[in-house]
Amino acid sequence: MTSRFLVFTALLLGTAPSFAHDYSVGELVITQPWSRELPAELPGGSAYFTVFNQGSQADRLIRVSSPRAQKAELHSQAASDGMMSMQQTHAMEIPANTEVTFQPGANHVMLTGMEQPLKAGEQFAMTLEFEKAGVVEVMVEVGPVEAQAGHTAAHVH
Numbered sequence: 756m757t758s759r760f761l762v763f764t765a766l767l768l769g770t771a772p773s774f775a776h777d778y779s780v781g782e783l784v785i786t787q788p789w790s791r792e793l794p795a796e797l798p799g800g801s802a803y804f805t806v807f808n809q810g811s812q813a814d815r816l817i818r819v820s821s822p823r824a825q826k827a828e829l830h831s832q833a834a835s836d837g838m839m840s841m842q843q844t845h846a847m848e849i850p851a852n853t854e855v856t857f858q859p860g861a862n863h864v865m866l867t868g869m870e871q872p873l874k875a876g877e878q879f880a881m882t883l884e885f886e887k888a889g890v891v892e893v894m895v896e897v898g899p900v901e902a903q904a905g906h907t908a909a910h911v912h
Contacts, residue, residue: 776788776896778891778892778893779891780883780885780888780889780890780891781810781814781885781887781888781889782808782809782810782812782814782888783806783807783808783809783810783814783849783885783888783891784806784807784809785804785805785806785807785883785891785893786804786805786807787804787805787896788802788803788804788881788893788894788895788896789802789803789804789895789896789897789898789902790802790803790866790873790879790895790896790897790898791873791897791898791899791900791902792872792873792874792875792897792898792899792900792902793872793873793900794872795872797872798867798868798869798872799824799865799866799867799868799869800824800866800869800872800873801830801859801863801864801865801866802819802821802827802857802863802864802866802881802895803856803857803858803859803863803864804856804857804893804895805854805855805856805857806849806854806855806857807853807854808849808850808851808852808853808854808855809852810851810852811851811852812851812887813848813849813850813851814849814885814886814887814888815846815847815848815849815885815886815887816829816846816847816849816883816884816885816886817845817846817884817885817886818882818883818884819864819881819882819883819884820881820882820884821866821879821880821881821882821895822879822880823866823869823879823880823881824866824867824868824869825867825868825869826865826866826867826868827864827865827866827867827881828843828864828865828867829843829844829845829846829847829862829864829865830842830843830844830862830863830864830865831844831847831861831862832860832861832862832863839860843865846886847862849885864881873897874897875897875898875899875900875902876897877897878894878895878896878897879894879895879897880892880893880894880895881893881894881895
């Protein structure tokens, strides 16, 4: 019985990433929300995901929040004169029939004022509010420091 349970559990975990990390709201699909574990002395973190706009009209991500952080902000990162700069933005455009990826070194959600550091293997809720599509809550998986998009599920489980 125990070996069957372990095989069943392994099969479930192996298939979970194909559906457990996709969220829909209106014409938008949000895939694989993830974050990285950070050292305990850092009181914040970042969250990443991809938004697919399957509709014929553009939308905008206008607000993010999480009970895990006192503040969640949309940030963009860009290069200017060979220097990288990060700045808060009040909305992120999600063009029609395209995808927008939030990833390290680019657009991301900055989380600050966290009482507990992010630890690999845990999840936390984050709410995304879009101008047209509405509100959706996603679960963000925390991977190890070296985690990258698409690879966190293997490390977390």
